[in-house]
Amino acid sequence: AQKITQTQPGMFVQEKEAVTLDCTYDTSDQSYGLFWYKQPSSGEMIFLIYQGSYDEQNATEGRYSLNFQKARKSANLVISASQLGDSAMYFCAMRELGRGSTLGRLYFGRGTQLTVWP
């Protein structure tokens, strides 16, 4: 079973609008972390935001916020006031606490290609 599921291969949003990128995860660990990365067309992986499983508040970083619904095992990324430069591939990832050799493994979803149009 996939650890991270991103069901939206592509999303389109108009400049200055908000957009939500979906992510669901699968784990039986109590302690885990959820991450979002951005990959522009240049190819580098850029860390955006982190949410810990014990954090009660949703994480925010500037225009990025993470809508964390623990019971539903979802960790959606919300980008407010979209900009043309937000056009990129976005990956959701999870790290479980793990055991032994699986300690700290980082699992990625398949990504969502976001296109921002003027």
Next chain:
Amino acid sequence: NAGVTQTPKFQVLKTGQSMTLQCAQDMNHNSMYWYRQDPGMGLRLIYYSASEGTTDKGEVPNGYNVSRLNKREFSLRLESAAPSQTSVYFCASSAQGQPNTEAFFGQGTRLTVV
């Protein structure tokens, strides 16, 4: 402030050739990773090293070997390259694999096997 350095950035191999992708990090991280990225597949873990001296297979280890040479360096070797190994390869590192530590990525290696 180098972070994670991967070499080479681009490589073309003929089927059956071997090569080693090099990765080094200067952040004193314990955990290091090799991923491959293919269109529509996201990043898939090839091998993982939780600390110096330990390595573990990921989702797609077949056709690859790794060496955690020391704390800084984690290399990926293709012994006999196949066209199916055409991909973009990323090395990453993170602090001791606690859930709240982000991974830092190298710039990637674009490998084509013909």
